[in-house]
Amino acid sequence: MIKNYTTLLLIFLIISFGNKAFAQDSYWVFFTDKKDVQFNPYEYFDAKAIARRIKNEVPLSDPTDWPLNENYVKAVSNMVDSVSGQTRWFNALAVIANAEQIKQIQNLSFVKGVEMMNYYAVLASNKGCNPQYNNSNLRTRQLEILGLNDFLKKGINGKGVRIAVFDGGFPGANSIIAFEQIRKEQRLIDTWDFTKDKAFVYYSISHGTEVMTNIGGLAVRDDDSIQYGLATGAEFLLAKTEVKREPYSEEKNWLMAVEWADKNGADIINSSLGYTKDRYFRSDMDGKKSLVTRAGNMAARKGILVVNAIGNDGDTRWQTMGAPADADSVLAVGGIDPIDNYHISFSSFGPTADGRMKPNVCAFGSTIVSDPNDYAINVQGTSFSSPLVAGFAACALQANPNMKVMDLFHLIEQSGHLYPYYDYAHGYGVPQAKYVLTKQREEVKKTFEVEDKGLFLEFTILDINENNIGSSSLMYLSIEKNNGKLIHYQVINVTQKKFMVESLYPSHWDNLEKITIFYNGYIKEIQLDK
């Protein structure tokens, strides 16, 4: 009996290891060229995609949009067990194959290279709800802080702007009240499930439904209406790219979805996920390494604004963003706490591995959404900061319809309430509708004086109001090196008229350029001559 048991245990070990060691994997097979392919942009693209390309001065017949060479596809398909997808942008075929098959494929003259795929994505969401938040108050504030009233006054609601949402599932999106207007007005343009290759996306996890409500949810009941997002007039494309709530999925789906969104005329993509430590090192978050990061940049080159959550690893060992938030042309969105209006603990920090500022902007990291049962619930995660900004971007684009994508990107950055101050927790702060509508900043009076006393900075607040609470009491300080990168930053809660801040840098730090201080709109720089 005991002998049998031991034998069984050994068999189990061998099978466990054997399965792992010899299983097939998913690969991208990159081709050298697109020789002899035919492409008609007017047949392939939606009219809106054509218009977007013309506006952004993107060639209508760009080789990256051409189909793959059918002969190459056939040849590789015959050598592997299955083909799971393809990307025109990167001229590659997704295959499932074993090591021996891959070895043979690599020897083909038209194969440029083979790369194993990443399977693991993390949806930047749902850390659980916070009972401290009052739902209706928070729901109003999550939009007002972005300038809801300024958009409403101008009748701006994202009308005519097409937004693609990439997520894990959209149960209830075809039935809940929050999207009734969208359905009535036939603004739900198209859907596709990249995990099962079919059109039906109204199942699986509710994350996508909740995210979408923070872009353009508006529940109208009798005389009452509940608004969850800014872009209540936008059009939508829904792509199911993730398999589970977290953590597993495939970069392949994201890549194929971004091309699908491009083809179907998306102006904006909201993506609330990130690829992090399961494949990458922190040093890989350099805007070049991952395929989805490169796809994010490629989308921008084709005139699409990609809005991506920065991630929820601020309080984990990973701490930094997940791809594609590291892409320089992807608008990475961080989270702030609705209670005290500064960085919410789980929101990932920048900069990128090569020292670029991320996140670009921020919004509430705890929001109210509609769930698939029409309940307004509190959710947390930068997954929900991102759609708030995607909705904002749609409104900004409606207000500036001729604006090219990177001009829109920079306009949103410049509208940040901290701009031009920035740090690696907040970026340029919360985007402001007033700025994107007027492109003018209100004149700010001096709010403080500061004197460098060597070991200390001595502050005198000029407009102190003892009752100030929330954002108006927050002072932001950063130290910049002469290479333009921040080395230290702080947020402090100002409660006194006069106070001192201990010098922010140790004496051995070299090459320091300046200290920048932001308080109630006023910015002061102190040059350091160290």
Place this chain on the structure above:
Amino acid sequence: MKKITLLVLIFILSGSFAFGQQVLLNEQVLPDSTRRDWGQNKSHWMHFYGAFGFITPINQSTWSPIYFGKASNWELGLRYKKRITNWLAIGGNISYDFFNYRMLQSVDKTFPDQQLYDEQKVLIHNFSMQPFIRINYGRRGNIIGNYVDLGFFYNAIMSSREKMLGTPSGLDKVIIKNPSYMPGDYYGFFANIGFGRWSIYAKYQYSGIIKGDTRYADLPPVTIGLQIGFF
């Protein structure tokens, strides 16, 4: 003395202190923070681990019979790993490795003696040193991932006990400290099949523990168990 303590305290606290104000966020951007050498799949990695396993009674006619399920192994150790390539690493463990051989009380037993007791154990406390090579499989980022460790262990016996309960002579308990048949050390091989922080381990005591004394069948050489890394 008190003044100095106070000054030191003020100095330590002042690192992130705005006098009279509350510092809500204080972030220092380490220039090398994204390229440090330490990490689960970086050049160097070190962590504590714990393990629990059962001594397996393979071929009870050759080896001294034990109670399967009651004869156990505990280990607490520190592991260092040096990455050579993404799929190859070398490393070493140092650990406290404890074996509890619960001897089966059967009429044909010879070790440690032929008498029958209510309960009889041989307990060995080891200081263990374990160099190993690690083969990783599956692509990964800065995580431990899936791996197989193959290694050698050298156990220096710190102390040992033979413990008997319910002896034929009527004594409730007899303990023999560092029994004479116990050597000073022994060695063998081990393997781990790991999936992240969890791994299944197997140890094989190649040298034998009491092999020198031919009167006895040696203690069973194979231990199989579960290990968890604390990281």
